[in-house]
Amino acid sequence: MNIREEFPMLDKNIIYFDNGATTFKPKMVIDSICDYYTNYCSNAHRGDYNISLKTDMMYEGARKKIKDLINSSRAEEIIFTSGTTESINMVIESFFKNILKENDEILLTKSEHASNLLPWFELCKKINCKVKYIELDSDYKVTMGNVISAINENTKVISLAHITNVVGDIRPIKEICEYAHSKGIYVIVDGAQSVPHMKVDVTDLDVDFLAFSAHKMCGPTGIGVLYGKYDLLNEMTPYKLGGGMNASFSSNGEIEYKSLPHRLEAGTPNIAGAIGMGAAADYLKVLDLDKIREYELKLREYLVRKLKEIDNIEVYNENSESGIVAFNIKNVFSQDTAIFLNDYNICVRAGNHCAKILKEELEIKNTCRISLYFYNTKEEIDKLISVLRNSDTLYQQIL
């Protein structure tokens, strides 16, 4: 069966190139969510009757599927959150706030997403630790040399996107972890743009924490994961308190918490979301993430080659190895380009893509971003190229 036929959104005559923002969902993911609401809707961890047992099994089954997807060693290392943003906030608030001290340094880069910058800025205000930036090379990439030269005796954490959402460069996470760990430095990885597009093996990479979202990998919105090494998660103080995470409590305020992972998942979880995320993991497993990556790279190469054939197009990240391509039509504001493309039902994102300090490096504030996924095709790219070739009349058309 043709992959595209499995996505109801792909029969709507839309060319969707904004997969970095969110992806379309295959029918089997949508069906898994409807199945829960239609056939066994009940709460998890309350298994006194059959449908609740089924819910519990499906919810914990989803956790196991995510564990397998990222090759973690135990299911307790998978904490369901509302998404990458909450995962990063949680690890900073519940772990690093407890262990970092005044003048400790956190290494980031200027191409990080806001969700991997702002929580650190706030932490610095609270405990007087410091954010430092790893210098980017001329392709806006992170090199081991620049990581090493940014580290000093105060460095305690390196927190990086695996693949950045504007430039689309892939960071050498395995090498960074190896070096960082030899210096006693923790490594957090924002996997929002990598887990959906390539095999991410937390055991092989040896990351301490990994955050990612379901909706960028064919799953539903509002659910994501914080992976952490068991011993580190076990040190975390619960970010939220309430039902489902305590073993007992008494009127004098004494609380005994449950073990992992439930201790870090207070309240009724996003059950439908977790089940949908599990279905998405199944779906990606069948498609094979190595094949997805290979296909996307070929598609990217084709897209960049075609874009470069057009005189008035500037591509900003020619040498990145992911499905993200940032460009502008010369002398046209990125949003005007996006609105022009929208006239042809082509969806691209314009703006700074939540990386508002990247402009200091890129020397350009706003770009149009194409972010590909495995269901995009050469034919769609050809259509885009033909529209861009005829962009002389852009302003006549959009004004």
Next chain:
Amino acid sequence: MDPNLRRTIILDNYQNPTNKGLIEDEGYIKLNTNNESCIDEFDFQIKIENNIIKDIRFDGEACAISTSSASIMIKTLIGKTIDEALNIINNYENMIDEKEYDSNILEEANVYDEIYKQPNRKKCALLSWSGLKSVLIKHNE
């Protein structure tokens, strides 16, 4: 309005905006406008003397609609009293929101009388005007 004329006016104000570029002068009120729904961002400088808007300048990077509407706003409002300017801005906002308005006082700003047909551009057309309105209201207090 003839679509070609409308387009020409908007494009001209986008490509050659009025009073683009800020100046060093303590006599100006400063304003930064961020469009929460998109990426447009402008800095404004406004000079008010004896209740009359003497000068408005702006700088920033934004789309054709935002930039041109800032330029046209500046041309429309310079020389007006604060009350006249607020009245013009209110009528302009009404036009964008498809409410009743007096087109006779909007001068060149009438070029946006059909922007409601593109709901995703309404905020671009309002960005500068709403920002300036807040400055004028504050000044009046």
